[in-house]
Amino acid sequence: MTGAGRQADTGLLLAGIHKSYGKVAAVRNLELHVATGELVALLGPSGCGKTTTLRMVAGFETPDTGSVKIGAEEISALPPHKRRLGMVFQNYSLFPHRTVAENIGFGLRMAGMSRAERDGKVAEMLDLVQLQGRGDVYPSKLSGGQQQRVALARSLVVNPKVLLLDEPLGALDKSLRESMQFEIRGMQQRLGITALLVTHDQEEAMSMADRVAVMNGGRILQIGAPADIYDRPKSRFVAEFLGTSNIFEGTAGEGGGVLAVAGPQGIVNLPLPEPQAAGQSLLLSVRPERISLASGEAVKGFSGRIVGAVFRGNYAAYQVEVPSLGRELFVYRQADGPLGATTYHLGQTVTLDWAPQDGVVVSAE
Ligand SMILES: Nc1ncnc2c1ncn2[C@@H]1O[C@H](COP(=O)(O)OP(=O)(O)O)[C@@H](O)[C@H]1O
Ligand SMILES: [Mg+2]
Incomplete structure (x- = not known):
């Protein structure tokens, strides 16, 4: 506790972020604050700049201007592995020749954690994603949903400050997607982890996020609680994209x-x-x-x-x-x-x- 008993903000802050590729302005002067423990969804059509925004938070892209902070710490100059982020990307797949437990424990091993300590953490994570007893199997033996749960466990085990999710359920079929939405959201809330989700699926954004930021052409057009922006769209684009x-x-x-x-x-x-x-x-x-x-x-x-x-x-x-x-x-x-x-x-x-x-x-x- 600090000051008047308020918790220090450890959320994610993007200020004045701009990114162009040649003549294409992928992200334009983006301002976004994700509060501690909040899940914000970036929602918009293909090509509107969602992934580019996430990649700048992750450190895979450098913004032309602007700053990225976690709490008070400026992280723009840090390499990806020093940013204390968890990532589940659509194309960020598991290591096929490592077991589920080895996949989950990978980040901990890289960080030099002992075998015994690692095993304890991995078991905790297997519990969290409801894959108890599946630590010794290889990813190919798991369903798509289970594989994404392993990916989630692998990203959460290092105790990240912010969780980044880029279309994490994009490859799953509809019924599985819906149950995974509940599952990921439940886990994020239980852990109280700050999260940024990217999706082009309005249902997914609305059912998972505390707030939805609707993007188009590299800009956030409107941000608010799902019911808020659904009932009170400010623009034609938001009214038509959301429903x-x-x-x-x-x-x-x-x-x-x-x-x-x-x-x-x-x-x-x-x-x-x-x-x-x-x-x-x-x-x-x-x-x-x-x-x-x-x-x-x-x-x-x-x-x-x-x-x-x-x-x-x-x-x-x-x-x-x-x-x-x-x-x-x-x-x-x-x-x-x-x-x-x-x-x-x-x-x-x-x-x-x-x-x-x-x-x-x-x-x-
Ligand atoms: N590495 C890149 N080189 C050139 N253009 C890119 C690159 N990455 C993204 N873009 C362009 O930036 C815009 C935003 O892309 P992206 O962030 O991937 O959108 P989204 O994730 O919302 O589909 C698109 O016009 C895309 O073609
Ligand atoms: Mg994308």
Whole structure:
């Protein structure tokens, strides 16, 4: 304990990080603080700079400008092995000709730890990743998920200050990925280890991270708790990358209280969550699950016609053509029809509606 009983921050701090490869600016003036014990996910499409960011933390790349700190210590000038990091990368594979125990104990042996002490630590790690009694087998005898658990154990055994995970579950199939998400997250929380996860999978980011940083074009566009950025995206890109969204373009009409959208039969007013400067061009994002459906022509709301209906197990996804808006909208409803069926069928006339607070004004970025 220091000062007024607060724990010293041993988190990860990236300040003003910039990295170009020739004319390609891979990472642009990136600012990121991962607090002690926090897991932050860098989420974004392929090529947005996630791996480059992680490699600069790891020491495999040198930033053009900026600093990388763990706690108060500047680590930018340190070689990778002196940074006290644990790494699980997609392509950071196990040594095939060493047993599971030898793989896990490798870092400790390099650090000069005695055999007896190493064995104790390795056994602890085997427990942690639920591979008790599997220390003597070779990696090829393990499933993909088990191999990633060994990789995790190997990175954690050296007691790293920060854990770096680059698409760690990318090679696993969906059901295994989901259980591994719980497992890695549980372990990270139990150990209280500071972690930075890189993924292009929004579900993975949202289910594992305390905070998600959405990246595009080398920048962090928005960072926040998963529910926060999902419900309150600041930009069109975030709204569309994190889930699906219906985006409406228009201008603030009637003194700024509604979004006036040009439809084929004239102007249609959509509700706005809060008043906007009148006459301003705006984008409004409405999530598919926020739109309600009822059968029949609209009295209140918008009339539409079902042009697509897909059963997705836990919900039904609809495409609804709305003539007054001259476009189709995505609508998700809880699958409450008979087993395996959707509630509304193709061609059916429906009413769509949503509350003003269900829309979010977003920037064009
Ligand atoms: N070693 C490199 N040499 C040249 N360009 C690179 C190199 N590494 C990454 N890039 C480029 O930098 C950008 C970001 O890449 P990367 O960080 O791998 O993205 P992500 O991990 O988000 O898919 C891409 O345009 C990529 O082509
Ligand atoms: Mg990558």
